[in-house]
Amino acid sequence: xxxxxxxxxxxxxxxxxxxxxxxxxxxxxxxxxxxxxxxxxxxxxxxxxxxxxxxxxxxxxxxxxxxxxxxxxxxxxxxxxxxxxxxxxxxxxxxxxxxxxxxxxxxxxxxx
Amino acid sequence: xxxxxxxxxxxxxxxxxxxxxxxxxxxxxxxxxxxxxxxxxxxxxxxxxxxxxxxxxxxxxxxxxxxxxxxxxxxxxxxxxxxxxxxxxxxxxxxxxxxxxxxxxxxxxxxx
Numbered sequence: 001x002x003x004x005x006x007x008x009x010x011x012x013x014x015x016x017x018x019x020x021x022x023x024x025x026x027x028x029x030x031x032x033x034x035x036x037x038x039x040x041x042x043x044x045x046x047x048x049x050x051x052x053x054x055x056x057x058x059x060x061x062x063x064x065x066x067x068x069x070x071x072x073x074x075x076x077x078x079x080x081x082x083x084x085x086x087x088x089x090x091x092x093x094x095x096x097x098x099x100x101x102x103x104x105x106x107x108x109x110x111x112x
Numbered sequence: 113x114x115x116x117x118x119x120x121x122x123x124x125x126x127x128x129x130x131x132x133x134x135x136x137x138x139x140x141x142x143x144x145x146x147x148x149x150x151x152x153x154x155x156x157x158x159x160x161x162x163x164x165x166x167x168x169x170x171x172x173x174x175x176x177x178x179x180x181x182x183x184x185x186x187x188x189x190x191x192x193x194x195x196x197x198x199x200x201x202x203x204x205x206x207x208x209x210x211x212x213x214x215x216x217x218x219x220x221x222x223x224x
Contacts, residue, residue, distance in 0.1 A: 001171075009152070031210070032210045034212065043218060044202070045215070046212045049212065089154055089155065091155075093209065098209035099157060099160070099168075101157075102155040105152070
């Protein structure tokens with residue numbers, strides 16, 4: 001089955017800097033890659049997703065890039081703010097499978 | 113945040129007892145999921161259901177059981193066979209298995 005690895009496990013940046021979180025996946029059949037944000041004590045919420053027919057997607061300060069050849073995808077947050085502090089999870093699911101696999105998470109801390 | 117609810121928020125169980133966690137959604141979603149969240153391990157899939165009266169095992173189904181008698185409801189039973197049940201349990205639903213998942217607020221189960 002699919003295996004998703006996420007790095008780094010913790011990331012600390014200064015407010016205004018950029019943050020990048022990377023994930024690799026094992027199953028070349030994966031075609032949907034969502035990113036979830038989980039603030040402390042709250043439920044995970046989708047912040048951005050990308051499908052395998054595009055290489056990049058942007059939504060204001062958040063972008064996701066996908067490299068199908070290398071089987072990795074990344075989350076980019078620009079101009080970070082303290083409210084970006086949370087745990088971020090990547091996930092992947094193959095087109096021929098209904099079992100979404102999540103990365104272990106990255107705890108992002110944005111220092112004011 | 114509305115649309116998918118879980119109860120109770122906190123649950124305490126004695127060893128050897130079965131407990132059932134509730135998950136209800138009014139989003140008219142076909143697919144529903146149960147995840148277990150442990151520190152540093154991301155979200156691990158216990159069971160998922162694509163349609164009423166059908167469900168599939170995830171990665172860590174041993175010691176758990178589910179039912180899907182109604183579209184809106186997907187209860188999870190943690191049986192005494194689950195060796196280490198203390199964890200945070202999240203329920204989710206989606207239109208389809210390759211779409212955004214909406215999470216409930218979670219149930220924290222503690223075995224005494």
